[in-house]
Amino acid sequence: MVDVAMTPAMRRPEKVYSVKRTADTRLLILAPLAMIVTELVLGWLRGSYLTPGATSAGAARAAFSFDATSLLTGATLVAFFMGHLQPVNWLRDNLFSTVGNSVMTLVGLIIMYGLVAGLFDFAVLHATWQGSDGEACRPNTGACWPMVEAKFAQFMYGRYPTEYRWRVDLTYLLAVLGLVPLMIPRVPFKLQNAIFMFGIFPILAFFLLVGGVPGLPHVATEYWGGLLVTLVVASVGITASFPLGVILALGRRSRMPLARWASVGLIEFVRGVPLITVLFMSSVMLPLFLPPGWSIDKLLRALVGVALFAAAYMAETIRGGLQAIPRGQFEAADAIGLNYRQKMSMIVLPQALKLVIPGIVNSFIGLFKDTSLVLIIGLFDLLGIVQQNNTDQKWLAPTNAMTGYLFAGFIFWIFCFGMSRYSAFVERNLADTEKR
């Protein structure tokens, strides 16, 4: 809890007891976990949940709230004793140091409880786990998981032909094999790895996914969908926008008028129109301008649009970093006789990029979520295919739409949270190198 009104007199001398830094995190994970597990066991013993008949009863719900409230307190204390020797002092100092802080702690706990309990209630306690159509889900007020199970392959691959789905899996596998060693600083052969990831892998992935060579029949992009489209659009956008963004940022600060005008023009044009407008224009207006019968692949349209957009925003982020580099650095580089390319690649960019890692990752996460806009041009990314499947009459039920959204949200969260954690790791890692 934040210290709102802590007077110096109330502040305890520091380091009287030891508080481990990691304890906070552990508490956050352990407290709800202990609560959920105990609640589940108790519920199971009573036999009131997880049996479809009794779930609708208000009694079970009331019992759940009662148990959970008492358990939340209990579990929190348990977690404390595991991490701290003097939990009471810790509590008083960090959560209840003043009246204002105590109120905020309690309000925070109530909000957290409401969210966690509501989600747990919907996703687990009152959910349907088995069934062959929407009718099976109707008696329960929770999620309709059999729907997600039946549609899972579609959510992942769209309409990609079943017999060729191994090609998508192989592409994912190659991506993971190339990306994971690249992301762990300790693993050697970074140069070779980067050449594979940014030089060879895109070509392999293109032929694997699109096909059109002997042994790999062509799969038109109209059959792609679900997470596959989300990942393709996001990863192409991310990989293309970074170098383009660097070039545009340098171009904008260049002394050569033509390069500067071109960069400023592109950046300002792209930032001046919403992505959704450009996608919409590309799907509604572009076909009218092209000769009859001509068309540009929809996915390609989306990729070009998304990459240009991300590049413009990336350029502005990187420009912020460039501006933060003291003039002395440029002058020093000039003084030791480095040419423009050397100066930028060895002195300026490494420092500038490090400064703007949070901004860059912010752009990447934004881009990842923006991929859902391709729905406008009739491409079905993860969210699009979930929405589309919400109309399947076989699964129409009170909660099937919410279940689909919950599932899509969870997948998006995994990727965005992963990116965010990795960027935090990179920042810490780079900060460590600075200390040495």
Place this chain on the structure above:
Amino acid sequence: MKHLVKLGLAAALAVASASSAALAQAPKTLDAVKARGTLSCGVGTGLAGFGQPDDKGAWTGLDVEFCRALAAAIFNDPQKVSFKPLSAKERFTALQSGEIDVLARNSTWTISRDSSLGLAFVATNYYDGQGFMVKKSLGVKSAKELKGASVCVQTGTTTELNLADFFRTNKLEYKPVVFEKNDEVVAAYDAGRCDSMTTDASGLYAERLRMKNPDENIVLPEIISKEPLAPAVRQGDSQWFTIVRWVHFAMLNAEELGVTQKNVDEMLASTNPDIKRMLGKEGDFGKGIGLENDWVVRIIKAVGNYGESYERNVGSGSRLKIDRGLNKQWSQGGLQYAPPIR
């Protein structure tokens, strides 16, 4: 600088080479479709019973089967269709620009669309219209009994205007409860915030399945607006227009003459002259519209007659269970009337 120019050139080349892969369009749609080997059919982005994905991701529905029937008539293979999901905004452009050959996407046939958009609607394959759903416990049997009722409706739609007109014409009072999104309308009605909700009748049956207790809700018989849903083609290709239109008529004629997916082979031996002409045993009617003489046999083997397709997708064979209503054959009191094949 040099690098920037090079980069620009490379980008321009990439775009140019990507677009040059497309084919030049032949003047006649039928020839173009045959040359391409697949029919390009515009469908919706998802509407229960009309165009929706199944568990395997295959397209199913009444509109989807219309395209399959058309493909069967041309190629003798209902799988030779490439479905293009289109949003409401891009559907007509897709047809105008030649991206699709036929639009079967629950689009209402109106004079403005027929005249100003360069479209030609071929024939109504589903007569829809705005209806009301009420709780059974209300005890209401007709929309005219809805005096003083509160009605949940989506705002900013023709649905809202139709609702106002209906109650004004019938000199009844009512309380509109408006919402921005259809999902909100359904949730509010299900939660009991209004006595009735209104939208297109086909939609009401789908929304009913989202209710906690579908059986406690009924759709009233009154239909207060005309929404003839029809497939459309581009203007200016009368041969293609005729083919698409007669695929629908063939499915209707087959139902009228009792030819079904199951008995079509036996019917080939029928002595009834109407059936003989329809199934290509007599005359050159298939060749006359640019297809083969067994075109109807192909359609019926692929998707069945209109009644079979209806019951399977939206009628008694589906979960929607929409009454045939206006979509009955003319001889049963409905509006579906096909000119004879002779």
